[in-house]
Amino acid sequence: MFTQPNPNSTTQDLGENRVTFHGLDWSAYQQMKSLLNERTRARLTFDRGTLEITMPSEPHEFYAELIGLFIRILVVESGLRLKSLRSTTLDRADLDRGTEPDNAYYIQNQAAVAGRAIDLANDPPPDLVVEVDIRHTDIDKNAIYAAMGVPELWRFNGQLWQIYQLSDGDYLECDRSPTFPFAAKDDLYNFLTASQTDEVEAEINFRAWVREQQTT
Numbered sequence: 001m002f003t004q005p006n007p008n009s010t011t012q013d014l015g016e017n018r019v020t021f022h023g024l025d026w027s028a029y030q031q032m033k034s035l036l037n038e039r040t041r042a043r044l045t046f047d048r049g050t051l052e053i054t055m056p057s058e059p060h061e062f063y064a065e066l067i068g069l070f071i072r073i074l075v076v077e078s079g080l081r082l083k084s085l086r087s088t089t090l091d092r093a094d095l096d097r098g099t100e101p102d103n104a105y106y107i108q109n110q111a112a113v114a115g116r117a118i119d120l121a122n123d124p125p126p127d128l129v130v131e132v133d134i135r136h137t138d139i140d141k142n143a144i145y146a147a148m149g150v151p152e153l154w155r156f157n158g159q160l161w162q163i164y165q166l167s168d169g170d171y172l173e174c175d176r177s178p179t180f181p182f183a184a185k186d187d188l189y190n191f192l193t194a195s196q197t198d199e200v201e202a203e204i205n206f207r208a209w210v211r212e213q214q215t216t
Contacts, residue, residue, distance in 0.1 A: 015135030015158070017055040024051050026093055033089070033098075043087060045139050046098040052139045063156055064102040064132045066195050069203060070188055071105065071128070074180045077210040081110040085118070085126060090148065092120055097144050103130035107179060108151075125150045128179060134158045142171050152178055161185050182213045 024032070029046045036042045036053065043054045056064070068086075075082045083106040091098035104126040106113050113123055125148045131141055134157060145153050146166060153164040153171060163185075164171035165178050177183060187209075194202035 014057055014059045016057050016060050016133070018135065018137065019053045020138060021051045021053075023049055025049070026096060029098065043100045043102075044089075044098070045100065045137075045141065045144070046096075047139050047144055048096045050139065052137060054137075057134065059158060060102075060132050060134050063134075063158065063192065064130070066192055066199070067130055067132065067154070067156060067188070068103045069199075070191055070206070071103065071130070073203065073207050073210055074183060075105075075107060077207060077214060078180070079214075080107055081114075082107055083110045083113055088118075090120060090125070092148055094121075095147050097147060099141065099144055101126075101129045102132045104128070120148070128152045128154070130154045130156070132156050132158075146171055161188050183210075 021032075024046075026046075029044075029051055032051060032053075033044050036044065041056070043056065045052045045054070068084075072082065072084075074080075085101075085104040085106070087100045087102060088104060089098060089100050090104065105128045106118075106124075107127045109124045109127055125145075127150075129145055129150050129152070131153070133141075133155070141155075142153065142164065146169060149166065151166050153166075154177075155162040155164070163174045163177050165174050175185070187206075191202055191206050194205065
């Protein structure tokens, strides 16, 4: 089982650094994005006038990378198709919202966007988005992705994995991923725990486990 940090520990202190601005219009957001993306590795989230700038921490990047690997293994060993966006900016001027997720994927709709850049004005949203937030964020990211129509959203805070499925414009929390129903939450927790000691061995063992699930 995943070894969750003690709630009295300094987990939050190891989280992301955030700066928030209020009262910005879309043009100001675009200018800030152009300036910061050229000079920093900051992630920007814009929600109808509020801009949050996040500088990822080491734990943030560790979890984001390993959850991305977890998903890739599930996709590959399940015989599915994949288009990865990583932290591609997902801007919707018509919604006055924009975000740069930790991971985003086309799986069910991979064929519709394969081999070219996406255009959210015409293309469907990613099928699965992952957000890692070790430290609390004041931005309602669930509302942003629900407005964009993202079917499945994963949230992870360094301790808890939450899975959301879009239903009638709102997210409902699920016990299992609709895309990978054979993978339980403990499977991710165990994978993350094993990866803290040896990422290569954790990947080999998890791939073998997923292959076994495909034959049973």
